Amino acid sequence: MIIDSHTHIDEAGFWLDPPETILRLMDEAGIEQAVVMTYRDAPLPGGSDPLAYVADACRRYPRLIGYARMNPRHGEQAVRELERAFRDLGMKGLKLHPVSYIMHPSSPETLELLRTAAAWHAPTLFHCGDEEFTLPYQIAQAAALVPEATIILGHMGGYFHVEDAIQAALTYPNLILETSAMPYPAMIKRAVDLVGAERVLFASDGPGCDPTLEVAKVRAAGLSAAEEELLFSTNIERILARVGR
């Protein structure tokens, strides 16, 4: 059983990836379920509703699990929209990409969204790479300020900040590491050995990153079968089982 904790669907803007694209790649890779989110942040002006788009895809394809990708610059409106996503649209998590909206991960507006997600017992998936506003120790400041939030470091630090992500996770127990796109199988093993297999999630960042290759990366890390099972499914199942309860 494999659940992919980070993939994308969208049909507006720069990348055109309808749900059928990730579903085809999931089949190729032997992945049963996937967390999906748009490339665009909600809310958007002009009537376009990325949250409804994700919710509709999840209704049509029950293998997909929706996260709400939000822009904290919209303040109270963003909080209300996130509430709607959890309450009415069946969303299971919050996605934040600070490069997209240029705001520090510990800004007051961002912390309000983290608190909202935490109130629903829903995880927050942060893009965590090598650019300013996405660095592990920057996101760790948010983790320190909202200890009740479960924060997933997507890409676990990218190319140059993987060790920082591991060290931040050692300091803050509410940080979870996520494997997508990060190119070093050995660092997955290091994360499991230091932080614990219970706090590392498999994800692909598909369809741009090939889910088959991303699965192979985890298998190349030299984990035990029990550890692989935690990464591939048990951990995210445990996290998502609490949402809304």
Place this chain on the structure above:
Amino acid sequence: MTDLYDAEVRFGQSLYGYQLDLETLNRQMERHGIARAVLCPVRPPSYDLSPANDAVAAAVASDPTRFVGFARVDPWQGERALAELDRAVGDLGLRGLYLDPWEDHFVISDALVDPLVARAAAGKLPVMVTGGYTNFSHPSQLAALARRHPEATIVATHGGQLNISGLLLADAQIMLRLAPNVIIETSGVYREDFIEDCIAEFGPGRVLFGSGTPIFDQGYETLRIRLAHVDDAVKQQIGWDNIARLVG
């Protein structure tokens, strides 16, 4: 497809903590179906690149049917760098120039680099550059260098882009559009669809396989080629023919 030709193996003991010896490399290549490799020197703990070039030449001599070597020099050394390139090519038989702006702290678009690239081009040697390091070898900087030296063949490692947000994807494609003398190497590249898109837009002659081992995992990197959504003839080109043609 069968065997691969690895265009970028970083060989030796690096100042920066990683290392790869011949025995380990041979074992890895056997395991991952890699029949030939280009060996690139690393900056050794002594800071002196000449012994690193010597070490690559000695490894090549262990099996010249299996290995080709590139010469690494430091552009900050000016005339001494040119002399070392001449020595590495003339005396040691190395067959390309390897530049690492990230580790050796220079900007690839700086005029400092021009004499070395001109000398390599005059000798019909490919120039491999570690690519995608913002401020050192951003794709726009790689394109600027390549356009100043249209007679040179520039191989940009990592697809010329190392950014997990995808912020350099457009720049890498602009680089390929502006500079037809740039070829991208695939180690560590962000998004496999970038490789497939580049093959579709620029042709399979503009992409070649390299692993960047031991910084990157040699076995895992082979999968970027083996699992690519392209036909076997294209895999043959990017997995073997392109680098074989460049190094003779």
